[in-house]
Amino acid sequence: MSQINLNSLKSLVIFKTLYETGTATRTAKDLSITQSGVSRSLAQLEENIGMPLFIRHKKRLVAMPEADELYSEILALLGNLEEMKHSIVALREFGASRMRLAAVPGLGFAFVPKIIAAVLQINPSYNIYFDIMPSSEVVRAVESGHFDAGFVTLPVNSQTLIVDKICEVEAVSLIPLNHSLASKDIITIEDLQDQHLVIPNQPNLAADQLLMQIAQNNIRISGKTEANIAAICSLVANGVGISLINPITAYDLAALDRVVIKPFKPAFNYSFGLVYKRNWSGNQLIKLLKENLPDIPA
Amino acid sequence: MSQINLNSLKSLVIFKTLYETGTATRTAKDLSITQSGVSRSLAQLEENIGMPLFIRHKKRLVAMPEADELYSEILALLGNLEEMKHSIVALREFGASRMRLAAVPGLGFAFVPKIIAAVLQINPSYNIYFDIMPSSEVVRAVESGHFDAGFVTLPVNSQTLIVDKICEVEAVSLIPLNHSLASKDIITIEDLQDQHLVIPNQPNLAADQLLMQIAQNNIRISGKTEANIAAICSLVANGVGISLINPITAYDLAALDRVVIKPFKPAFNYSFGLVYKRNWSGNQLIKLLKENLPDIPA
DNA sequence: ACAGAATCATGACTAAATATCATCAACTAA
DNA sequence: TTAGTTGATGATATTTAGTCATGATTCTGT
Numbered sequence: 167m168s169q170i171n172l173n174s175l176k177s178l179v180i181f182k183t184l185y186e187t188g189t190a191t192r193t194a195k196d197l198s199i200t201q202s203g204v205s206r207s208l209a210q211l212e213e214n215i216g217m218p219l220f221i222r223h224k225k226r227l228v229a230m231p232e233a234d235e236l237y238s239e240i241l242a243l244l245g246n247l248e249e250m251k252h253s254i255v256a257l258r259e260f261g262a263s264r265m266r267l268a269a270v271p272g273l274g275f276a277f278v279p280k281i282i283a284a285v286l287q288i289n290p291s292y293n294i295y296f297d298i299m300p301s302s303e304v305v306r307a308v309e310s311g312h313f314d315a316g317f318v319t320l321p322v323n324s325q326t327l328i329v330d331k332i333c334e335v336e337a338v339s340l341i342p343l344n345h346s347l348a349s350k351d352i353i354t355i356e357d358l359q360d361q362h363l364v365i366p367n368q369p370n371l372a373a374d375q376l377l378m379q380i381a382q383n384n385i386r387i388s389g390k391t392e393a394n395i396a397a398i399c400s401l402v403a404n405g406v407g408i409s410l411i412n413p414i415t416a417y418d419l420a421a422l423d424r425v426v427i428k429p430f431k432p433a434f435n436y437s438f439g440l441v442y443k444r445n446w447s448g449n450q451l452i453k454l455l456k457e458n459l460p461d462i463p464a
Numbered sequence: 465m466s467q468i469n470l471n472s473l474k475s476l477v478i479f480k481t482l483y484e485t486g487t488a489t490r491t492a493k494d495l496s497i498t499q500s501g502v503s504r505s506l507a508q509l510e511e512n513i514g515m516p517l518f519i520r521h522k523k524r525l526v527a528m529p530e531a532d533e534l535y536s537e538i539l540a541l542l543g544n545l546e547e548m549k550h551s552i553v554a555l556r557e558f559g560a561s562r563m564r565l566a567a568v569p570g571l572g573f574a575f576v577p578k579i580i581a582a583v584l585q586i587n588p589s590y591n592i593y594f595d596i597m598p599s600s601e602v603v604r605a606v607e608s609g610h611f612d613a614g615f616v617t618l619p620v621n622s623q624t625l626i627v628d629k630i631c632e633v634e635a636v637s638l639i640p641l642n643h644s645l646a647s648k649d650i651i652t653i654e655d656l657q658d659q660h661l662v663i664p665n666q667p668n669l670a671a672d673q674l675l676m677q678i679a680q681n682n683i684r685i686s687g688k689t690e691a692n693i694a695a696i697c698s699l700v701a702n703g704v705g706i707s708l709i710n711p712i713t714a715y716d717l718a719a720l721d722r723v724v725i726k727p728f729k730p731a732f733n734y735s736f737g738l739v740y741k742r743n744w745s746g747n748q749l750i751k752l753l754k755e756n757l758p759d760i761p762a
Numbered sequence: 763a764c765a766g767a768a769t770c771a772t773g774a775c776t777a778a779a780t781a782t783c784a785t786c787a788a789c790t791a792a
Numbered sequence: 793t794t795a796g797t798t799g800a801t802g803a804t805a806t807t808t809a810g811t812c813a814t815g816a817t818t819c820t821g822t
Contacts, residue, residue: 170549176809188769203810205770208699210809217556222744225769225817228743231560231612239548246544250537258515314529336519417477445526447519472779488799501781503799507778523788523798 175247178240180207181219185229185237196244215320251378256291261450266295268307269317271368271395272411273438274298276418278317284458285451292451300368308441310376315446315455320437328442335436337372338416338427340364340402340409340464347408353428360388362407367392372434376410379432399425412436414462465490469512473545476538478505479517483527483535506716554589556697559748564593566605569666569734570709571711574716575758576615582756583749590749598666606739610709613744613753617669618735631760635732636699637715638662638707639724645706651726653677658686660705663691670732674708677730697723710734712760 172178180203184193197204212218219236220227229237256263269278275298282294299307304316305324316326322329332447339353347357358380365373380387391406395415402409403424416427446452470476477503482491488502495502502609506525510516515536527535567576573596578591597605602614603622613714620627637651645655656678663671678685689704693713700707701722714725744750 170552172549173472174808175473189768191768199809200811201770202772202812205772206809208753209771215552215556218538218746221745223742224558224769224819225771227770230743231562231747231749232555235560236552239551243541244547247470248540250541253537254468254513254534257530258513258534258664263534403489419740444521445519445528447528448516449529451529474780487797489797497780498782499799500783500801503801507800520799522790523800525799687768 177207177211181211182240213444217336236394246359253364260289264293265451266313268297268299268304270301270319271298272415273317277414280460281455281458285454315442318439318441320439328447330440332438332440334435334437335413335424337410337430338413339430340416343424344404348426353430362388364398364401365392366395372436375434437459475505476510480538558587562591563749564611565613566595566597566602566611568599568617569596570713571615577713578758579756583752598736613740616737616739618737622750626745628738630736630738632733632735633711635708635728635730636711637726638714640703642723646724651728653681657683658685661688662699662705662707665688670734673732
């Protein structure tokens with residue numbers, strides 16, 4: 167096969183139009199070029215593919231049967247090209263359309279689902295895959311390429327990932343509605359004296375800090391229940407004890423007719439972040455995620 | 465949709481290779497261009513489609529998720545292009561691959577089928593549609609575009625068609641094996657005195673000439689049978705009379721164990737031709753038809 | 763039959779797109 | 793540190809694609 171040189175899509179478009187209109191002059195008008203350009207383009211195409219496509223008869227271009235067959239091939243190719251252009255426009259408008267998302271449980275129950283809902287509201291054609299896992303596993307999952315981005319509890323240590331802090335909140339206390347502390351405006355660490363604590367059973371920075379402070383301030387708690395974060399609100403609502411968790415999870419999960427949420431002093435900070443591989447930086451979907459963070463309860 | 469300018473397939477090939485190899489340097493080597501060319505091509509492609517495809521990180525090009533999706537699109541497009549190149553090569557080698565052929569009955573029973581067989585021997589992938597009809601209808605069928613080419617009895621009058629004479633033969637006489645004339649080497653017009661003639665019932669130049677000559681030479685025939693050319697040989701073989709037909713049909717249809725074929729004087733010439741529309745001139749298949757004419761019996 | 767309009771091809775020229783060379787800055791790995 | 797990568801970029805050359813002006817035919821309508 168002596169090499170066929172088809173770098174120029176224009177010559178194919180010109181051929182197609184010429185085949186359809188039948189004359190070079192008309193083609194030139196349609197494509198806003200000159201007749202001589204059409205004539206040259208055709209001559210060069212014929213030269214390139216090594217065979218005549220039109221016979222010149224009485225100053226007219228008459229399509230040869232070879233042109234018939236080539237025409238349908240070119241139709242398919244140019245159709246394919248148009249499809250690709252549409253895809254490109256979609257890509258440019260909406261970015262890559264598939265994203266595998268992971269989130270830490272504290273954000274996974276409502277915070278991230280809200281984000282996903284908002285993004286899909288904007289463009290329903292995105293494909294999202296979402297799972298919940300501990301922060302360290304989120305990092306591993308994104309690093310390994312099994313997920314594209316993840317919501318984590320900060321800090322994380324990863325050389326390869328980009329980490330964007332998305333919010334910083336102060337822990338709030340969660341108190342059963344009929345509890346003696348429920349009427350206070352602010353809960354302090356001293357209020358925890360002789361209380362039963364309900365805290366997350368997974369590695370949790372704020373819980374660790376809290377326990378440390380309790381020890382430092384010589385406060386004696388009556389006992390503690392460690393539970394999955396998803397169960398904490400329910401435990402509090404049923405009067406097991408009081409809890410200290412991040413306000414996002416608190417507002418997401420709390421049965422507000424059975425518990426109250428109160429500020430806590432001293433403040434324990436939670437930071438949450440979005441992590442993703444470097445090649446996702448600048449991606450439209452990442453941008454959308456960051457632009458659609460739900461309001462954080464005051 | 466701000467217009468996307470994809471005239472240059474080269475930039476797509478460069479993108480594809482870059483995506484596959486991962487580095488511009490390697491891509492340049494693979495494609496036998498320079499690294500700067502690759503860099504420029506990518507920059508220009510990104511400019512064209514209006515979004516970045518690779519992020520530049522520590523002097524490396526890292527594919528963004530948008531590039532993933534574009535890559536599969538481009539794979540499809542370039543695959544399509546390769547297919548088209550193959551088609552073009554096939555077209556160049558073998559010409560257009562479908563031909564609707566018509567032929568006059570005298571050639572349609574064996575002469576043209578032999579040609580078709582020879583051509584298909586050379587390239588079995590041709591698609592042939594073949595029918596038999598009178599010469600004038602062959603011309604009309606080709607002129608109207610229902611058929612691409614036709615074998616006709618010359619002369620034909622058509623302004624629009626190209627007519628190539630393919631052979632000229634002299635009529636021969638067809639004589640029953642046990643007939644009194646069967647032993648003569650050459651049959652002359654005088655031999656027809658008091659004979660029963662079997663002649664084609666369709667408009668036939670040679671038959672007309674023969675009847676005219678008979679009248680001019682004051683020869684009285686005992687009678688005549690006009691029949692479809694396909695039946696003439698059989699009629700002669702069964703002793704109905706003697707016939708004068710073109711040697712091609714004669715040798716194609718004659719039951720040579722029951723009839724003899726003899727030269728006839730004076731000579732009546734038959735000319736056969738191939739007709740086709742102008743846009744088929746130069747076509748490979750037309751060329752092949754003309755190159756594979758069967759031997760004409762002496 | 764003839765004038766005028768329309769067809770495509772082509773030489774000479776120009777503009778635009780592509781690629782190159784040489785070099786730089788950033789990074790990697792010995 | 794040093795030698796060897798990487799990709800980007802300014803200046804330049806080359807190749808490609810298009811224009812203009814013109815010519816040779818052919819068609820069309822009077």
